[in-house]
Amino acid sequence: MAGLEDLYKEIILDHYRNPRNRGELETPPAVKAEGFNPLCGDEIVVFIDVDDSGTIADVAIGGQGCSISQSSASMMSAAIKGKTTDEARDLIESFKGLMSIHEKGLDGAAAEGDKPDLSMGDLSALRGVVKFPVRIKCAVLSWNTLAQALDDARTN
């Protein structure tokens, strides 16, 4: 059985206690997307401000949730700020690959995504989450919400 130390890595708790980019952005120019985890009630609000060159100039995170959903959102915000929307989409894919236990089995070590080249930075600390399958939804919530925000930004 997986130990809690696989889940609650120091860096995760750090992002939980000191969330990066916490707040709101004015809409417009920013777009806002909300995500819910209907099971546990976690809520994430993602604001992104995409400039004319397609770069995520600013990002802010709101909502409430557990250490995993909050830290994942915080790390995500740090990772995408200043990236292009295409890079952000690649990152979403990589992160979801990291979290996809179905294809990779439950062994955390083998759970690396198909694009391990993309620098995951702090995010790879979340790898241990796959050993706790119910928590995967927590980790992925902010990323799905970001995907929605990117879609909205495109159609605007």
Place this chain on the structure above:
Amino acid sequence: MAGLEDLYKEIILDHYRNPRNRGELETPPAVKAEGFNPLCGDEIVVFIDVDDSGTIADVAIGGQGCSISQSSASMMSAAIKGKTTDEARDLIESFKGLMSIHEKGLDGAAAEGDKPDLSMGDLSALRGVVKFPVRIKCAVLSWNTLAQALDDARTN
């Protein structure tokens, strides 16, 4: 366990093979009531012609069903013809008493109604039905339909 000879008494089979008062009566002056057993699909149609003195001057039985429902209807028709509506109601009560296993238990002998004085004639042959609880509904169907016809006759 009860044997089939308790159920299929000779007199019952006789009424089944040669049903008395089979047919229809013209309505009006007769009243007609239909009864269904939703479980097995048995259908009984009862026609009664009540004269001004409150006597059941004529009766006819239609419908389709098993030996028990058909013979019970046939016996009933013979028993009520020429009786007053009040007497017919008493007979309904007596017959239902005979069939009421709930109060009397499953022992056929003890299942006699509270008014055993009323001459049940051939009808007492149906007493064995209480040993086959699912068949009680068959035996009682025509009597419930008669009760309905008597109600209708009164309101006419």
Place this chain on the structure above:
Amino acid sequence: MTFDVATIKADFPLLSRVIDGKPITYLDSAASSQRPQSVLDAMDRYYRESHANVHRGAYRLATEATDAMEGARQKIADFIGAPHAHEVIFTKNATESMNLFAQSWGRGHLHAGDVVVLTEMEHHANIVPWHMLTESIGIELRWIPVDENGELDLTDLDRLLDGAKLLSVTAMSNVLGTITPIKRLADAAHAAGATIVVDGSQYVPHLPTDVVDLGIDAFVFTGHKMLGPTGVGVLWGKTELLDAMPPFLGGGDMILQVTKDGFTTNELPHKFEAGTPAIAEIVGLGAAVDYLTALGMEDVRAHEVSLTAYAMRSLKERFGDDITIHGPSEPASRGGVLSLIYKDVHPHDISQVLDQDNVYVRAGHHCAKPLMQVMGLNATARASLYLYNDEADVDTLADALASADDIFGF
């Protein structure tokens, strides 16, 4: 694995029951089948080891329960060839499945005057929900007739489907055993621009099923007729179709958000599964599907065709014109549902006489009153065969039937 009925029979505890010193002969599987020990064990194990409420808990037991339930959903999806497990919606029985479809799809798609096409051989579960929509919305029903052989008369099919919104049809009659030509009906419905939903309650337990191959849009069936427990049924539908349907029951698990002002719905399958599901029953149905898969549905079907052929042949040989077996005369185009008329003994009395010998058949209208009316019958005695029945069961039935002569004096 060879198909050995004696071995199979031994898997079903109820079938070895002895009453008044005599073994029982269970010939009422079209009403409800029996269950193998493995299904009882799966449910028992679930309750003894892993029960907790599903989907909402983060702890070990809740995860085990959720995995057991979702694992069963996947098995059942595979069993009927459903492309996605989320297309398998759990209900309490086939009746609820059809009502869910009628109410939800109907509210979204049907308006006054719209036409729904049924057949004359439907079970009440596929009639009454549409009568209810006739009352509430004012739809119009059209009926595909049944011919003397007990098959659908498709002469006027195109005319009946013309302008129709929906065809709702059984894949196998529970009275006549008739297997209907679903692929052809699906093509005809789609050509007419209609959706097709199929009642597979009598089909899934007995034939290999592939909803994609059948070309249908939605499908309902029930657990207790396919070795599963009571209390669980299934609605399968194509993702797009289910996504476009409004919710049916409201409550926990089917929501994404609830406020005092309103709610939004969760994704499939949860959207249609309000409240605590029949978790143990779903697990049991998964085990039933495992049992059927291990036997092989092709072999189950082959066994039943040959047993049905034996039954039809031997009953006819023994009783000649004294017996009528309704439905298609060709065993290969029907299931093992034998609706019998014996001399002029009423079916209810037949059932009573057979009961004396622990031979269990059903007498009545089999929840198909419109069909009975078309056939000019009030009731039949129905003996239905399943994978655990053998020729000896058929012989016992014949012997017991003959004893009706003693009582009714022919």
Place this chain on the structure above:
Amino acid sequence: MTFDVATIKADFPLLSRVIDGKPITYLDSAASSQRPQSVLDAMDRYYRESHANVHRGAYRLATEATDAMEGARQKIADFIGAPHAHEVIFTKNATESMNLFAQSWGRGHLHAGDVVVLTEMEHHANIVPWHMLTESIGIELRWIPVDENGELDLTDLDRLLDGAKLLSVTAMSNVLGTITPIKRLADAAHAAGATIVVDGSQYVPHLPTDVVDLGIDAFVFTGHKMLGPTGVGVLWGKTELLDAMPPFLGGGDMILQVTKDGFTTNELPHKFEAGTPAIAEIVGLGAAVDYLTALGMEDVRAHEVSLTAYAMRSLKERFGDDITIHGPSEPASRGGVLSLIYKDVHPHDISQVLDQDNVYVRAGHHCAKPLMQVMGLNATARASLYLYNDEADVDTLADALASADDIFGF
């Protein structure tokens, strides 16, 4: 019979499970209870000996199955003080019961602009069905507020009920444990000319229940929270009320007559029980009620009040202001549902940490989002007590909770 928790615990196979060398501490009975061996045995025996479809068969097994099911109906009627067994309608869970009531009674009695009164502490099962009627019929919802102590604020009750057609209210909150004053609410509803339906899902398992004494018109509850199996729930209603309601699901068993032109409905309870019922589950629920009756519901309640008092006292003593226990502070006016907030560890993380010690509590919104919003919370960690829990379980909870400090570094 004295109330001996050790003996009781031994009746529940799951509670003796050992995981990773440690026993389990099950504190999630408000989500779903565990089952005693006698309930599992009753269902197993039913399947091994007496299973057949009910109500329609004349043979021995079908009679046994029907008697088992109808016997259970009578037991359940007696358990809640229902005057007639036919007033007990079996559904698949409390959620279906409430939807049945809302759809059927609602269609018969509610029109655009009519008012239905709920409370802010309802479970989604008693909110979403009414939102759905808001969408389809255009009814208006009013909400009885919840005060800081987690009790209903009845200051404005008469105004809220003024002109209302229905009051639908929980008898016990599944988040706060609050026991609501049903008798008083029933009187007020009736005085205002409104009907009252009560969600007894959290009440029936824990307190002696008498629907007549409560003075209510209809009542819903669910089997799996009261030692019964999954897949079965109950709607109780007064005969006149149920008689006046149109049918909900259409199909077999609920009809008297079906033709191609329409149908007529059967009498109670069949009118509301379309299709094959959850026979084994109903039998299991009957056995659960036998178990509860043998213990005595007065004693069950007394045990839970004293255990709740112990839990509230000992958690407060140990954690002081680091812990918040929501809901009424007086154990006698609440059930053993303890919604906890510990320091600023998120409830989901609490549940994860406790899971490490096999202590099972639920984290989340508990299907009561409007209440969470009123309370200004996003989630709670909920430990819920039942007849098989004891003070040692509470102590284990407290020890496991303290270990959160190690991880979250307080």
